[in-house]
Amino acid sequence: xxxxxxxxxxxxxxxxxxxxxxxxxxxxxxLRFKFNLYSSIIFPFLPVIMSTIVLMRFFSEGVTFGQWKxxxxxxFLFTAFNIELLRTIIQKxxxxxxxxxxxxxxxxxxxxxxxxxxxxxxxxxxxxxxxAIPFAVFFLLACLISPISPITIIFxxxxxxxxxxxxxxxxxxxxxxxxxxxxxxxxxxxxxQLLFYVSCIxxxxxxxPAEIQPIIRLNPFYHIFEILRVTWLENxxxxxxxxxxxxxxxxxxxxxxxxxxxxxxxxxxYDKFGIVGY
Amino acid sequence: xxxxxxxxxxxxxxxxxxxxxxHVNALDDVNISIxxxxxxxxxxxxxxxxxxLIQILTTLLRPTSGYAIIDGYHxxxxxxxxxxxVALMLESDMLYYRLTAYDNxxxxxxxxxxxxxxxKINDMVKLLGIENxxxxxxxxxxxxxxxxxxxxxxxxxxxDILFLDEPTLGMDVKTVNLFIDMIKNVENTIIFTSxxxxxxxxxxxxxxxxxxxxxxxxxxxxxxxxxxxSEIKVxxxxxxxxxxxxxxxxxxxxxxxxxxxxxxxxxxxxxxxxYYKDLLSILSNYEIMKIKEVExxxxxxxxxxx
Numbered sequence: 273x274x275x276x277x278x279x280x281x282x283x284x285x286x287x288x289x290x291x292x293x294x295x296x297x298x299x300x301x302x303l304r305f306k307f308n309l310y311s312s313i314i315f316p317f318l319p320v321i322m323s324t325i326v327l328m329r330f331f332s333e334g335v336t337f338g339q340w341k342x343x344x345x346x347x348f349l350f351t352a353f354n355i356e357l358l359r360t361i362i363q364k365x366x367x368x369x370x371x372x373x374x375x376x377x378x379x380x381x382x383x384x385x386x387x388x389x390x391x392x393x394x395x396x397x398x399x400x401x402x403x404a405i406p407f408a409v410f411f412l413l414a415c416l417i418s419p420i421s422p423i424t425i426i427f428x429x430x431x432x433x434x435x436x437x438x439x440x441x442x443x444x445x446x447x448x449x450x451x452x453x454x455x456x457x458x459x460x461x462x463x464x465q466l467l468f469y470v471s472c473i474x475x476x477x478x479x480x481p482a483e484i485q486p487i488i489r490l491n492p493f494y495h496i497f498e499i500l501r502v503t504w505l506e507n508x509x510x511x512x513x514x515x516x517x518x519x520x521x522x523x524x525x526x527x528x529x530x531x532x533x534x535x536x537x538x539x540x541x542y543d544k545f546g547i548v549g550y
Numbered sequence: 551x552x553x554x555x556x557x558x559x560x561x562x563x564x565x566x567x568x569x570x571x572x573h574v575n576a577l578d579d580v581n582i583s584i585x586x587x588x589x590x591x592x593x594x595x596x597x598x599x600x601x602x603l604i605q606i607l608t609t610l611l612r613p614t615s616g617y618a619i620i621d622g623y624h625x626x627x628x629x630x631x632x633x634x635x636v637a638l639m640l641e642s643d644m645l646y647y648r649l650t651a652y653d654n655x656x657x658x659x660x661x662x663x664x665x666x667x668x669x670k671i672n673d674m675v676k677l678l679g680i681e682n683x684x685x686x687x688x689x690x691x692x693x694x695x696x697x698x699x700x701x702x703x704x705x706x707x708x709x710d711i712l713f714l715d716e717p718t719l720g721m722d723v724k725t726v727n728l729f730i731d732m733i734k735n736v737e738n739t740i741i742f743t744s745x746x747x748x749x750x751x752x753x754x755x756x757x758x759x760x761x762x763x764x765x766x767x768x769x770x771x772x773x774x775x776x777x778x779x780s781e782i783k784v785x786x787x788x789x790x791x792x793x794x795x796x797x798x799x800x801x802x803x804x805x806x807x808x809x810x811x812x813x814x815x816x817x818x819x820x821x822x823x824x825y826y827k828d829l830l831s832i833l834s835n836y837e838i839m840k841i842k843e844v845e846x847x848x849x850x851x852x853x854x855x856x
Contacts, residue, residue, distance in 0.1 A: 286663075289660070290661065293657065293661050294661075296657075297649065297653070297657045300648075300649055301648045301649060304649070304687070375646065376640070376643075377645065377646055379605075379608075379638065379644060380644040380658065381661075382609075382610055383636060383637075384658075385630070
């Protein structure tokens, strides 16, 4: 039993070490040009200012839009900006992997003794570090405006982690396409953009015409983002889980399936096409 | 127990090109075996298939057909195990230009689980004379320096089999000599390609000539050089002007070609060693300063083969 525990610890340590090594490398590369880093921290705040001013005026008139009203619209808004921040990871993967391709460092990585999950989680972690400051600011602002219990905070962070894992999976999938099929990979980004348009990240569901609403309901992203907001507003995990089990199943299921599918596709595409340019 | 560390069985790789039915046989039924601890040279012109072979043996490319056994592991069935045996240095240095030299070495050492890597990095960079450049970003380094860094990385990874594709590219003569000394002293098995035939000559235990994906010849340096048969080359220096002698030599059909060297010197390539006497009798009419039989060089063979 003891040897088994030691073995599990060793394996766990090995995986963590590989993920951190890749994350450390990525963060250092980002730090090469300090102003890039500063701008990536400052830039997310700019659209927030304008949206807040506009919505503040809008909701001061006593208007309500679905669940959005003057007491909670800022929570919706800051949560939406955090989702948008996390969403940037989807673009991060193709950028990073194309850089690796053109720097010709990809072969060195591909023959290294680590698996694709380490690469996925390494890029995931490095991006979380880079966006940590604006993310934390938005999160704290939302907490100040609409206070929630510590348990709900932990649960909300867990949901955010699952969301970023889903985004990482999608990004990884796009990343391998970006290096093997540079001509076509943007087609996927267009499809993805359409999917996000009908996911109600930063606007209420009720804003859409009644004919489009059934389509939105088919979109798993809508349910995933909705459960995040509902968890915040209800501030009672048990209640939220029992009231919205379907959304939770979609969230957890997607967080498991998407990264696994992306790794599977990474392997298939890599084996089939090789990497163009070598 | 076999002492073979690499064995390939009918390895082939076809690249399909744009256009109907166009394809290139990058590798065509390659069967080679490499012994443990051997320094094995792959020689061939551009596009011969050297890099493709290396990429397949390091798991970067899948062969169209055939397989290989690397240190007892099947290349296609035990890819992870094969990866744990090999390190690669390609002609592109595979370095992160936006990281410092030290961070590059550290990253790969950590990824490959090299123990006590800090000490090993320090020792290696001192050996290669790049210790003062460790804190510099790779993008600022010269191409020779980058190759030294790439070599340091490959050697630091502590793998049994090192694949070195054009490792001396961009290195100055002093560094090339340092490289030769280092490689001669390591115990790893090394598969090595280079266009610098003098390096191949100094380093490799065995050589394979490859062209259009096929292995043309394979053997030790001696065996390869013997392929030139009984042909010999003779270096001659005259005390007087050489034009008259040159005209006379050109009239004999036992001479394959004549390469002019310094002021009154030239290299005569004879069809057979037996004609050496005939050459001497021709030369007896001239005032000769030096006459010397020259060992066949790998370069001559390379040029003849391609």
